[in-house]
Amino acid sequence: MPKPFIRPYDPSHDFDSTLVIFYGTIAKSVDFEPARTMGSYVWCRPYILLSPITCFVLDNGSGQAVGYIIGAASTGDFVKKWRNEYIPTIDPEIIPKPPRQDNEKEEEKDGEGDKSGLLRYISNSVYEPENELLHLSTPNLLERYPAHLHIDILPEHQRRGYGPKLINTFLEKVKAEGAAGVHLKMLIENVEAKRFYEKLGFRIFEEVMDGGDSGEVGRVGDAICMVKEL
Structure with a gap:
């Protein structure tokens, strides 16, 4: 039986598989349309399009990607490419530009307001990286x-030791590209993920990041920022 292994992302045939992984591991709060599709334009597509050399996949041994780690060695340079090369390719029919705040209607009831707010957040993230x-x-x-990263592995391939291997592969690459350290954001409620990253040497960023609103170091809204020196 073929054994899974890690290899560089291959733009010639991994694009669709990477999107399958993204949709197959998406957070429940974003698991509805159009949020699913829109979210891929923030947390997946720009990385494999703008920085494929710092993207790696977990191959199931038969050429099929079943997990990935995507990111950038220099977030500043990545954002410049996002604005100059990526935004001009965005179809506004797929990712509508967010409305002006002063023209917005009152939030709808029955949870639609929360969904509208999420869609505005995603749109803002696309057009204002x-x-x-x-x-x-x-x-x-x-x-x-x-440097920063995102990692996702399809459920049937999780808990087999591939996560640390993917992360170490990525860290070696971005270090070779000149990055002195890496950061990531994760939902604060995901205690299991926090333990996972801590075992790999990550820690909560030691500065207050939200202007003092939370009074907590490393806090960004409902997420925390974790960091690691390379």
């Missing part, structure tokens, strides 16, 4: 930890 990725209120973060 600086707000999502540069952490302008905490410049020390990117100075010390310029």
Whole structure:
């Protein structure tokens, strides 16, 4: 039986498989349309299009990607490419530009307001990547930890030791590309993921990131920022 292994992302045949992995591991809060499709334009597509050399997949041994780690060695350079090369390719029919705040209607009832807010957040993240990725209120973060990553593995291939291998492969690559450190964001409620990253040497970023609103270091809304030196 073929044994899974890690290899570089191959743009010639891994694009569709990478999207399958993204949709197959998406958070429940985003698992509805159009949020699913829109979310892929923030948390998946830009990485494999703009920085394929820092993307790796878990191959099931038969050429099929069943997991990935995607990211960038320099978040600042990545955001520049996002604005200059990626945004011009976005179809506004798929990712509508977010409405102006002063023209918005009152939020709808029965949970539709929460969904509308999420869709606005995703749209903003597509068209204003600086707000999502540069952490302008905490410049020390990117100075010390310029790389960032996202990792997803299909459920049937989880808990087999491939996560640490994917992360170590990515870290070796971005270090070779000149990154002195790496950061990531994860939902604060995901205690299991936090333990996973801590075992790999990550820790919560030691500065307050939300202007003091939470009073907690490393807190960004409902997420925390974890970092690691390379």
